[in-house]
Amino acid sequence: MEYLNKLNKEQRAAAMYTEGPLLILAGAGSGKTSTMTHRIVYMTEEKGIDPYNILAVTFTNKAAKEMKDRVETLIGHGLNSWILTFHSACLRILRSHAEVLGYGRDFAVYDPTDQKTMIKNIIKELGIDAKRYTPSYFLGIISKCKEKPITAEEYTNVYGDDIKAKTVAQVYGMYERALKKNNAMDFDDLLLNTVRLFKKDETVLLKYQNRFRYIMVDEYQDTNRMQYMFIKMLAEAHNNICVVGDDDQCIYQWRGADIRNILEFEKDFKDVKVVKLEQNYRSTSNILGAAHSVISNNRSRKSKKLWTDQDAGNKIVYYRAEDERDEAYFIASEINRMKSSDRKYNDFAILYRTNSQSRTFEEALSRREIPYRVLGGLRYYDRKEIKDITCYLRLVQNKADDLALIRIINEPKRGIGGKTLEKLRTLAAVRQESIFNTLMDREVISSFSSKISSNIESFTELINSYSSEKENLRISDIYDGLLVKSGYLKALEEQNTLEAESRIENLMEFKSVIYNYEDEDPNITLPEFMERIALLAEVDNHDAGENAVVLMTMHSAKGLEFPFVFMPGMEDGLFPGWRAFDREDGLEEERRLCYVGITRAKERLWLTSAERRTLYGKTDYTRESQFLRELDKSLIEGDAIFEKKKRDVGQGVFSDGITEGSSFKPFDQLKYARQQMKKNLEDSSDDLSAGDMVSHPKFGEGKVLSCDGKIVQISFDGDVKKLAVGFAPLKKL
Known part of the structure; x- marks a missing residue:
């Protein structure tokens, strides 16, 4: 058991707990993969558990391969356990039993491109306006339906029978029939049909329950309803289930991940043992401190705090650029400055919130002949x-x-x-x-x-x-x-x-x-x-050996790490994005994404924002991100993060448009503007009539020519303006 000596106390406790439900709360960079691989080795080598009875599932081929390779290296021979992605495991089961659901065993698996082609054909066949209803619109709804699950027949009963719902139900139904006719499934079907298979044929379910007596699930916080049901049905027979995850890194709720799966794991299974992995082996303490100061503002999370025995390291650098070009210039210049004989370009990563931000960085890096690779472009x-x-x-x-x-x-x-x-x-x-x-x-x-x-x-x-x-x-x-x-x-x-x-x-x-x-x-x-x-x-396309700066979204970066990380676009409206406020827990998910971005950095971290930004053809002056304001200021160097002194302007609203005691929301600015408009209306409610003298902060003093209660015509040194009463900041002299 000498191999267990490489683990810390908490990791060892998790690796040696094999019977009954186990929840491993593994913070970023806390060695969860080592813990899982050593647990499998301990189960097979020390406890005598047949590898044939072990199922380990994760989300990416890269993670599955790394886990299997590590286990086989430790034991010195091959392993006949299933160490696979969710989709691969389901696909393997369906290949053996597809006929139960009316499919041939040689069914095809359609990727997103195939799905779009099929939906386009259906749209054309039904004569639907392709500009009003895009393939992505239908596929997004169909995917969410399959996660719940809701069939095409059930769709109108759930969402109403208006024209739009009927159109979706019709396309959904034709799409399902076309898949069946082509003897094909999409990615969502692999999970959905496996659950249907288990429900339809109890002997098949019993077969896999008896085989997989020990189940391990990686990144459990990212599981959706179908993945949850798949795992729960398999684990019910023997109750030996180990889930590993970090609720602070749940960043895929927008595509179906349900954070309740990990937060409520102790409700789903009795007598759960909980082990927290809080020692971080990746980042300096300054980086971890910054990450914690942000994520601790979330309410829906398990209590934990990452720590490291590494040095404090460099402080986080913050740069407030004039615009997005200046931001890109600064980052490219920093890469040039930091690049040395013992540092390669692939040590650097630029992590942004949206793909549209990459263009300015590509241009800036190209000008300096810095090689780069965009992860997330055309596969x-x-x-x-x-x-x-x-x-x-x-x-x-x-x-x-x-x-x-x-x-x-x-x-x-x-x-x-x-x-x-x-x-x-x-x-x-x-x-x-x-x-x-x-x-x-x-x-x-x-x-x-x-x-x-x-x-x-x-x-x-x-x-x-x-x-x-x-x-x-x-x-x-x-x-x-x-x-x-x-x-x-x-x-x-x-x-x-x-x-x-x-x-x-x-x-x-x-x-x-x-x-x-x-x-x-x-x-x-x-x-x-x-x-x-x-x-x-x-993420499986990421070649860590390619000597080029990596550009990618923070979502794509999950599971990766880099010595030097740049996080641009730290502005309200961009990160966090306005859409975060469409859902009650939207801001918390954005904050988790910020936590993921910060914890990708091993040695150095740069945060940048721009005073004004042109995005999607529109130029706006920006306000620094709420996440910047939440950072522990003692961990930051560089430009100061602006924080207005709060001045009460009545009704609990302060001069920066934020209600005291609440987090920033996009519509707070609108609310504040409406209150200011109301105040302007009250200030200028005095009847204005021809001949009155008024002052305007921009046009100066002027003479009222006429006023009908709504529109006032004023001559400012011969320049006649039509202004709206109540909106125009007029003061009667």
């Missing part, structure tokens, strides 16, 4: 040529995948235009079969010209040949054959352009991806490979 797997070739692979795996077929039937050109394809779709719908099956009908093919018929026959033969041999071929062999025999590679070569050359390079790089997977697992099957690339999260 490699979303590029056209990669989507095309993966659709070929998907069709080989699942010939009922109409979405994949529609994308590639004319890639490269086979003479099948939009009208022909529409006829094929209609015919397949009438015959209640996939488009591929329709293309296999000789009578259908003979209705085309001889050239098109020949092209279609070559296409179907190609797919059929590799589909029938997919169990006997390596994925790289299938890939090479599809690229060449489909004519896709030749078509690109004939274009002889720089763009085509770039696409070919990407296709060759994709072959490297395949080789990497085959090197890791020589027996990997096509379905397994397709699953892995379909489930890749954006």
Whole structure:
């Protein structure tokens, strides 16, 4: 048990507690992964628990791989435990039992791009105004419905039967039927259908309850309702569940995460042991102190405070820029100044609240020839040529995948235009079969010209040949054959352009991806490979070895760490954003996001804001973020953070527009403005009539020409102005 000596007292207590429910509250950088991996080793090596009976789930492939690699390094051999993401675990279960829900086991998994394509087709088919109702609008609602869960049939009963609700229900219903027809599921379905499977077939549930007698869940604060139900159903039989998380890092409520899952864990399970991991191994004490001074303002949180035995370190630097260009210039200059022979560019990260902020930093870094990488832009797997070739692979795996077929039937050109394809779709719908099956009908093919018929026959033969041999071929062999025999590679070569050359390079790089997977697992099957690339999260694309400054949103940065971190845009309205006030707990989630951003920094942290900012084409003067005002000022150096002296102007409202005892809200300014308007109305309520002399703070003294009670005309040295009574700050002389 010498390996446990590497853990601190609290980590060791958590690792050695194996029976019954366990809640590990693991603060940022507190070594939760080490605790979880050592716990698995202790369970298998010391307690004699069969690894086959252990399930460990997390949110990203990167985290799952890191956990599995660490465990196998500690024990010195492979492990047959399931250490997977939620989606991967559910997908593996559904592959074995999909027929219970009416799916084939070779069902496809549609990514967001596939989903949008399908919704666009439905919008077009129903004649819906695409400007009024976008695919993202429908997909957002459908995703939330699947999390609750609410079916298309139930939607109007829950949300009313007005025109908008009926439209959503109609699109939702058609979307679900199209998925089933294509033998496909989206990401939400993987969770939802697994829960449905457990409810529908008790023998399947019992099978997995008996197998997974010990369950561990990473990042439990980010679980949504479906993930919660999936875990709870599995854990009910043996009650050996360990959840690890940090309520202070719950930043995904906007996409379904329910913080109550971790806050109320002790209500869901009896006799819960709680272990707090508060020692931080990542950041200096100044950085931790700053993070705590912000997060301690949240009410919905478990009591804990990170500490470290490291030195205090440098103070947090604050810079108040003139505008966003000055802000970007300052950050680029600091990177140049801090960069040295023993420091690489990938030691630096710029973490912003919204993707739209990246442009000015990209320009500033480019001018100084500083290499950078934007994490969160167009994913490699979303590029056209990669989507095309993966659709070929998907069709080989699942010939009922109409979405994949529609994308590639004319890639490269086979003479099948939009009208022909529409006829094929209609015919397949009438015959209640996939488009591929329709293309296999000789009578259908003979209705085309001889050239098109020949092209279609070559296409179907190609797919059929590799589909029938997919169990006997390596994925790289299938890939090479599809690229060449489909004519896709030749078509690109004939274009002889720089763009085509770039696409070919990407296709060759994709072959490297395949080789990497085959090197890791020589027996990997096509379905397994397709699953892995379909489930890749954006953070899995982060290459820590690439020597470039990393630009990303704070949401994308969760789970990562950097020696030097810049957090720009620390202004009310941007961070926290105004939308935070749409929900009762919105400001608390923004504060948690700020906490996550701060705790990404290991050695140095810079916070910046701009006096005026042009965003989305509009320039505004800004007010420094509420989070800056919450920081412990003894931990900050640089520019001063402005705090107005409060002056009571009546009714509990102060000169800065903030009500005493409450946090800043966007509509407080509007409330204050309305009170000022009312005061102006009262001040100028004296009847004004022609001949009266008045003063105006901007135009000076003037003579009233006429007044009808609402509009007053005044001559200011011959310049006649029409002003609204009550709005114009007029004083009768």
